[in-house]
Amino acid sequence: DPLMQRQGEEVLRKLLESGFQGYFVGGCVRDELMGRPVHDMDIATSANPEQVIELFERTVPTGIQHGTVTVLMADYHFEVTTFRKESSYGDHRRPLSVEYVDDITEDLQRRDFTMNAIARDIDGTLIDPFHGREDIELGVIRCVGIAAERFDEDALRMMRGIRFTANFAFRPVKSMWRALLEGRDKLSFIAMERIRVELEKIVLGVHPLRGLALIERSGLLHYVKVPVILPSELRRDLLEAIVYVQEEDSEIRWSLLVQGLDISGAEVSRLMKAWTFSNSVAQSTSEIVLFDEAWSEIRSKISLQNEEQLRINWVQLQVRFGKPVAARWLKRQTILLRECCMLDTTRSGTELRALELTCKWHEGVTVHSVQDLAVSGSEVLFITGKKAGPWLGELMKQWLLSVAMGEIPNEKELLLEQAKAVVNLGGR
Ligand code: ATP
Ligand code: MG
Numbered sequence: 022d023p024l025m026q027r028q029g030e031e032v033l034r035k036l037l038e039s040g041f042q043g044y045f046v047g048g049c050v051r052d053e054l055m056g057r058p059v060h061d062m063d064i065a066t067s068a069n070p071e072q073v074i075e076l077f078e079r080t081v082p083t084g085i086q087h088g089t090v091t092v093l094m095a096d097y098h099f100e101v102t103t104f105r106k107e108s109s110y111g112d113h114r115r116p117l118s119v120e121y122v123d124d125i126t127e128d129l130q131r132r133d134f135t136m137n138a139i140a141r142d143i144d145g146t147l148i149d150p151f152h153g154r155e156d157i158e159l160g161v162i163r164c165v166g167i168a169a170e171r172f173d174e175d176a177l178r179m180m181r182g183i184r185f186t187a188n189f190a191f192r193p194v195k196s197m198w199r200a201l202l203e204g205r206d207k208l209s210f211i212a213m214e215r216i217r218v219e220l221e222k223i224v225l226g227v228h229p230l231r232g233l234a235l236i237e238r239s240g241l242l243h244y245v246k247v248p249v250i251l252p253s254e255l256r257r258d259l260l261e262a263i264v265y266v267q268e269e270d271s272e273i274r275w276s277l278l279v280q281g282l283d284i285s286g287a288e289v290s291r292l293m294k295a296w297t298f299s300n301s302v303a304q305s306t307s308e309i310v311l312f313d314e315a316w317s318e319i320r321s322k323i324s325l326q327n328e329e330q331l332r333i334n335w336v337q338l339q340v341r342f343g344k345p346v347a348a349r350w351l352k353r354q355t356i357l358l359r360e361c362c363m364l365d366t367t368r369s370g371t372e373l374r375a376l377e378l379t380c381k382w383h384e385g386v387t388v389h390s391v392q393d394l395a396v397s398g399s400e401v402l403f404i405t406g407k408k409a410g411p412w413l414g415e416l417m418k419q420w421l422l423s424v425a426m427g428e429i430p431n432e433k434e435l436l437l438e439q440a441k442a443v444v445n446l447g448g449r
Pocket of ligand 1: 138
């Protein structure tokens with residue numbers, strides 16, 4: 022993005038003109054070298070945070086305790102961090118204190134991997150003391166310095182290492198992988214939330230299967246504080262389908278992952294919350310799994326020959342779960358059947374026919390809650406002159422199903438007529 026680039030250079034220029042050093046650093050330099058899209062540009066400077074705040078008109082002290090100030094430019098913002106080194110780790114996670122330094126090389130030295138330890142100045146010259154560029158060309162992940170020490174300082178780096186290895190389709194150098202295997206128990210010191218963030222970047226990234234395979238081979242997750250479930254041999258095909266799911270359909274990816282681990286719908290939400298996923302992600306994932314379980318159950322009892330019976334069950338299920346859940350399940354089922362050839366040829370004809378029908382039924386359902394009906398409860402009470410009671414809820418639920426099935430139209434006049442008839446019958 023040339024505009025981001027230009028505004029970033031403006032920040033650098035201002036720092037330089039005031040006698041400080043300033044460089045682009047980290048992920049953005051790496052991504053540029055790899056020809057990947059750059060989503061944000063971090064800046065490292067010799068100016069201390071107070072000086073940065075002084076120098077720029079609009080700033081936010083986002084991480085002032087570790088030297089980071091966010092500088093707001095016209096359209097983009099930039100994290101500007103004072104050169105620093107980190108000392109006294111002690112507990113295998115973030116450093117206890119930071120110490121500012123005045124040399125970019127020393128700042129690069131605290132970074133995790135060689136490809137993340139490259140700086141670029143305003144003219145495009147690279148400062149690359151650890152040969153990160155060469156490692157990018159070789160396609161390898163290598164720690165800055167001695168891998169065992171770097172993982173010992175901050176155990177999250179092991180998860181980051183797997184994330185970068187998977188997402189870039191790189192391979193770890195031997196010394197890095199060996200240190201990771203030796204140091205993996207230290208992951209137990211890291212907060213679940215930070216581990217989950219890395220797991221998300223792996224599962225929602227472009228090579229989720231590579232990442233999951235690396236996680237499995239490393240045994241890293243055996244050292245986290247929450248229960249870990251191993252992929253089930255039987256459901257491996259669900260895991261493999263993840264790559265066909267668009268990255269933005271994250272709930273569908275998670276649903277395949279958890280079912281591939283053979284977790285039942287009832288357990289999904291609890292497990293995902295233990296993994297610090299938000300309630301909404303946990304819920305929407307578990308709904309897909311629950312929907313799948315319920316529909317499989319129905320399919321095992323009612324054959325496609327009994328089409329009308331199957332349709333009734335579908336509509337009831339869709340009304341129960343809501344249209345978006347059903348839509349996500351259909352999207353997922355389409356991927357499973359069409360893209361990953363989950364089926365042997367004897368069953369594929371029937372299953373594809375079932376998919377076609379369910380898509381059609383899905384479209385046909387126009388109401389999913391009593392609020393979608395053409396009359397409200399108070400209108401029914403008004404026209405019938407009766408007192409509210411359980412009868413009203415039951416009547417409306419009955420209407421909801423009848424309208425959803427297409428048995429009666431969703432029309433005010435008609436429903437109110439029916440209400441009067443029902444009340445007269447009941448009042449006899
Ligand atoms: P992306 O933003 O694409 O996920 P990134 O490399 O920018 O990747 P960030 O977490 O944004 O990753 O960190 C920015 C930079 O800070 C990294 O490139 C790296 O130099 C450094 N860094 C981040 N986390 C660590 C860590 N745990 N140990 C050492 N250095 C780190
Ligand atoms: Mg970044």
